Amino acid sequence: MGTATLPTRGDEAWRYSDIDALARAWPLPAAECVVVPADGHFARTIFQNSGSVHTLDIAIGTGATAAIHILNIGGEYGRVELNVTLHEGADFKLGAVQIGGGNQNLEIITTVTHAEPSATSSQIVRSVLAGTATGTYLGKVAVARDAQLTDSVQSVKAMLLDRSATANAKPELEIYADDVKCAHGCAIGELDPMGLFYLQARGIAPADAKKLMLQAFVAGVFEGAADEEMLTEAALKKLGDLV
């Protein structure tokens, strides 16, 4: 991360952060650095359940793959920051869910750099926010000049359960190559009231109807994670607390 002094909201990557909470946690633990050797595979689950800041720098070697799964739900301020560099033919996958209620401030920040040709990256981020919680996703995909045949996808969706909750989403592309495929989709919405009524008209109580729809909203994000069951269970429990 390379931040020696406490950032301010003037810093783009900390624009929506809870600076007071950050100050209390200062100084941050050093970034964890991982180098995935050529043709290797790296998988990691980050379960942020206590209000902490995680920074992970990953360099993915030629032909190597990395899969990261994040569940960001705990504490008043929780942040997960990923800085990923892809070498030739490497693959990066992110499946992230953040669920916040009360006054929580949760954020996921990613910078994915396609430094060399033919690498692929896929990022799926789902946020569910209630109360006056804030959930932020800042995701930058940078494609270097020579990184032709890059294939990158970002799917970012946020669901607001209360009008007082906030979702910030900034998928960002910085492309210097000319033969690349970069897709990004971003949507912030509320639970479909007609869908809720349909479920209730069939006998499902309001809170359970909401939970069922939210469960569908985050479904599939943890697919393939070694801790899939634990993550899903923890996510459902947190959703149950919010509805």
Place this chain on the structure above:
Amino acid sequence: MLQITNLHANVGDQPILKGLTLSLGAGEIHAIMGPNGAGKSTLGYVLSGRPGYEVTEGEVWFTPHVFPGEGRGPEPKTEDSSAALDPGLRRGTQGPINLLDLEPHERAAAGLFLGFQYPVEIPGVSNVQFLREALNAQRKNRGEAPLSGAEFLKVAREQAGALGMDMDMLKRPVNVGFSGGEKKRNEMVQMGIINPALAILDETDSGLDIDALRIVGDGINRIMRKPDKAVLLITHYQRLLDYVKPDFVHVLADGRITRSGGPELALELEREGYRELAA
């Protein structure tokens, strides 16, 4: 079974129902016909408790088979001490309850089913999961034991088979990617699984081809044509009534019932149009 008296309802600030009175007895099938904008769909939504549909006057009393015990349901009006089930539950066919006091899911548990004119798509939730959860929520609300996965699948398979729907469709997300006809058929599969006491079917015949219309009509007869059940069919056309013979036909115009009669009234409407009769 259902007694609607002088029902007035607004959608937003707009009055839609303006003094509707209607009575359905057990074992009866009633058809409500009427021009567009008369309030037919509003009636279905008001009876099932859709938010935003505000009752401003009138009463709706419903006599369920088993009274819902959980939630914020009202105390039954009449004292009935016979054969108590779990605390808060009563079985019986005598004491009506005020339907308008119940939440939508409590109305469902009490035995009310609304067949939607436009069944809603729910991405990510499979039909099977949705229906099992719905059925078991109703059973729990009535103090009955939940069905196991195997028991539920048996019922679901029977009902889907009877309506010519394959099990793969039941595993797909609720109504997502279904054609108009498939959605309506899915409503009937749901009705078969839930097995309600009173069904309000809002234009279940629209969007159906001739074969599907017959299948759906047969389904309504098979599931609902019982001495202890009742059906309110909301429709524009006579053709569904060829398959599901109504005992009574009503004309709904400008928010109230303007005429009632036997099945012959539907034929008359088809011939003469609404304008003459609605006046």
